[in-house]
Amino acid sequence: MKKVPEERKGSTSSFQPPAFGPGPAPGRGPGHRFSAKSAKPKDLKNTLRRLWKYFGEFKLLLFGIFLVILISSFIQIVSPLLIQKAIDQYIIPRKLDGLFKIVLAMIILYILNSIFAYIQGYGMMIVSQRAVFKMRNDLFSKLQRIPIKIFDTRAHGDLMSRLTNDIDVVSNTLSASLTSIFSSIITLAGSIAVMLSLSPVLTILTLLVVPLMFGLTNLIANTTRKLFSQNQKLLGSLNSVIEEDITGQKVIKVFTREKNEIEKFERVNRELTQVGIRAQIFSGIIPPLMNLLNNLAFIIVAASGGFLALKGFITVGTIASFIQYARQFTRPLNELANQFNQIQSAFASAERVFEIMDEEEEKHAEDEIEIDSLKGEVEFKNVWFSYNKGQPVLKDISFHVKPGQMVALVGPTGSGKTTIVNLLSRFYDIDSGQILIDGIDIRKISRESLRKNLGIVLQDTYLFSEPVKENIRYGRLSATDDEVVMAAKTANAHEFIRHLPHGYDTVLTDGGADLSQGQRQLLALARAILSDPAILILDEATSNIDTRTEKLVQSAMLKLMQGRTSFVIAHRLSTIRNADLILVINNGQVVEQGTHEELLQKRGFYYNLYMSQFAVV
């Protein structure tokens, strides 16, 4: 049995270890100039609207940041004018005291500018961290509401990556890029306006380098973007090799495939390195190229400015301030080009987050009822079910279980036993037919109250990285320590817990990996005992349990089953023999049902199954 999530209340689907990060977030690392991801947002308007839902909560703060950006951009724009004034009014006429004042003014302005830059960075960081805090919380609580189907069909690593890496990209990029884009646009517009007022001719000459700058940058950016995207894909492959290597260590060791794994890793690693180097080389062309073009603009301004000054059209101070403007003007241009790609990848990441937020939640019927306690009568009436449309896994299943009966589900692997209990717990809803509990269609019962009355104990129990006693208490959060110990005693778990280093306070690691499978099952049984469900679903262990523990598990299971309706995915002959009803499942159908004796007498499917599996025993 495999697809039923954890013990009762269906809340502990075991997560795989995280992928090892999707590589550097755009904006970090040397290749950040062109976002490493080539991903583009699919529906920008919608994404922006939804992001505003998170960021818009801080309107006042954002307005303040915008004001600070305005002021610092203004300083940026007027500073070169002071240089002009200094040269034309004080240096050339040799008025030293005036020069001193203007230098002081410039120092003050530049210091103020740095302070404002800090304030805007700080403010934006606060806004984005708070917005992202809410987004992360929303996504996590959404995960608790989406159906098990999503966890069954999506890679767990991918889901985790959306919660961590993608949200990180949104937060880091948006906070850095938004302020930078704001200030770039204002500085750019302001600088052009002042330049035009100083000398329209010189402005046009300076602007001549802009198309050249854009054309060349774009040309290189296209190649680099492809290389970075390839780099990202290879990083993904490298991550999955590492992930599989760690998860499958036992298999690798047993088959002594360590050498193959190393070779596999080396292959991907080498490819990644080659692509990485090419990407960095290409993107490395950009800064010197920009420098060259900046200097070109400088030469144009100096040469043509000198000519215009000699002819008496402009002053020397104007040339000096123009040189400053030309530099100041190319910087935001570069910045805008850089930010464009990063912002795009932030939007793409935001979309990945919103995609999960848009997943359909478990549906609730309008006339849903809450049930307090159940007698435990269960009936399947002509139930059909398919995981994928058009491929029925359960076909016309019908059976009736009286309260307190023990039902054994038997049948070949893949026949549909797990699916039956998946449906009973409403992890999935049926296509047609009816499942009735105490005569009520389970689609009318709220999932929460239904699951409160169900207990599920799987072969492979998931335990949390918490003390043993808290893991047991998970069955009923209000249970006292004494009740926890009582439950452990009933589940035959008390003895082994006592011998753990810190007894009930021993903190378990990695889903209980430091316990044996049998011990984990005993804890799961204690959990179920504490929750005291009306209907029990048990999956008998097939392997990995020593005979002594197996006996303990068996007897705990028997105690737990007493007085409750129980469904056991049975592997042990003794369980099957004791069952009040055996459902023989084959190929998604109940092919036979009855007690052990009745079914043997039939000499049909069950008889053959029994003879092949147990006759020797």
Ligand SMILES: Nc1ncnc2c1ncn2[C@@H]1O[C@H](COP(=O)(O)OP(=O)(O)OP(=O)(O)O)[C@@H](O)[C@H]1O
């Ligand atoms: N989440 C899923 N999505 C699609 N198909 C699934 C899913 N879970 C199970 N199946 C398919 O449904 C069929 C029944 O599977 P199920 O797990 O119910 O069998 P089972 O009788 O419990 O098998 P086993 O004894 O090996 O645990 C199988 O063919 C399986 O491949």
